[in-house]
Amino acid sequence: MTPRDASDADGSRWSDLDRPPLNATALRRALVREGGLWSEVEVVQRIGSTNSELVTRATQGRAGEGAVLVAEEQTSGRGRLDRRWTAPPRSGLFFSVLLRPSEVPVARWGWLPLLTGVAVASGLARAAGVDTALKWPNDLLVTVAGEERKAGGILAERAGEDGVVIGVGINVTLRADELPVPQAGSLALAGAAGTDRDPLLRAVLRSLEEWYGRWRSAGGDPAAGGLQEAYAAGCATLGRTVRADLPGERSVVGEAVAVDGDGRLVIATEEGVQEPVGAGDIVHLRPA
Template identity: 50%
Template sequence: MASSPYADLDRPPLAARALQRALVVPGGLWRRIDVIAETGSTNADVAGAARDGSGEGLVVVAEQQVAGRGRRDRQWVSPPRAGLTLSVLLRPGAAVPERGWAPAPQRAWGWLPLLAGVALMEAVQRITELDAGLKWPNDLVVSDPEGAPGKAAGILAEVAEDAVVVGIGLNVTTRAAELPPTTGLPATSLQLAGAKAADRDPLLRALLRGFERWYAGWRETGGDAELCGLLGAYRRGCVTIGREVRVLLPGGGEIAGVATTVDGDGQLMVRTADGAERRVSAGDVLHVR
């Protein structure tokens, strides 16, 4: 019997042709699914494709990413076939007459990483049966069998000229020794959290189908997160709402208080000790308790 080229038999490769057949359909959002063995950063790859004129609907999935970036230029590196590392190309500012989509205003584009978070949360809940939630703005949080929460995924959106690139990194079968050190919520994986299933193929299919469904609704309403139901879905899944938090702001300084809600622009509302409501558009959130 021929030996397997893969040392980890619980980490099989993705079936690129099967994914293409299942996800690239007439009238659908996804136009091409590229599965590559290794890359530095899928976001960089897709941003380059956007600058070269690639149309909306390109998906690049890497079996291994060696120089990925999270928010604030943090490193996101994935062992071979241990997770889902992918980026998608969107052109929300372009009209799509055949689908009746007018250009979405640029002020609404900030909802795209939160939209990706909702699609990812729903896919993980359905496939793994884990109780997944979102730490604002778009970190996927799952709890281990003892109830301790951990970050299993991160999302980074970047504007590349008139396109938006949304990158997703999800730890699926990553082992404890393979997880990077963190300064906030500890990293974890779906398998470590006790997932009923940790097969990347159905996870990827569910994620991209959910993303397409939410994106279509968002475009049909002109980027109105409340009208398409995205705001409500995000609020229901956001584990930050109602928590005491510290928000470390990008320019330095911090805000402390209780996270009361997420507004129509996707910003976090925090009530400070003096009763003032502060609106946060960017920052690192720490759950105090």
């Protein structure tokens, strides 16, 4: 499938007043500037996966650092562990960015998904006026009717030797009857003050540019750049009893007590062992 610019979509810009398309021209004007991170912003009407497309472009030398690919609809969107991400057209923000952090040791690149989580949460807090929290390592949580719900996710993939593509999916205007699973949520259902996707996307990308710049300037040191502290402050997983389902069908149960310098979740078990978890599925068992 060949991506098409959203401006070429079937029908006029006002064909869906509840969910108008993104304004690609205005987004480029607002985000692409001399000396800034974002080098190009492309909005396509329909695509399989923004991450897959941008990884392909990056490895083929057709995209540089700061490329942003946004889709009004994804037909093969993916989350962690190859889980599918589905949503109605124009109901959310579905985009990927290409980063090439050459001045940061590769060992610290694992912080990029967590950095993106901090940037997304802080950008949405400013632009949407809704409280958000982070579930380690890459879920965005909102509160709907007193219940914690997942409204977004982040997926990072290597793109060649020197690139990382980070994909972000955020449910913005999904109604209750449109949720893919009962545990999902959206900014609208969480009572967001604003759900206009243009300012939301601008806020998130500006926040990402700011945090990425600080992280790079610190050589990727999460403590020196304030990233580790910011992530811990916004992480809903810390202080809770959790179960980590690990590769090899092993599980660890205990209290999530910290996020260490490598971005791993540290779990204190009943046996008195503090076990760092770098990859796995985390289940919140009890509130903090």
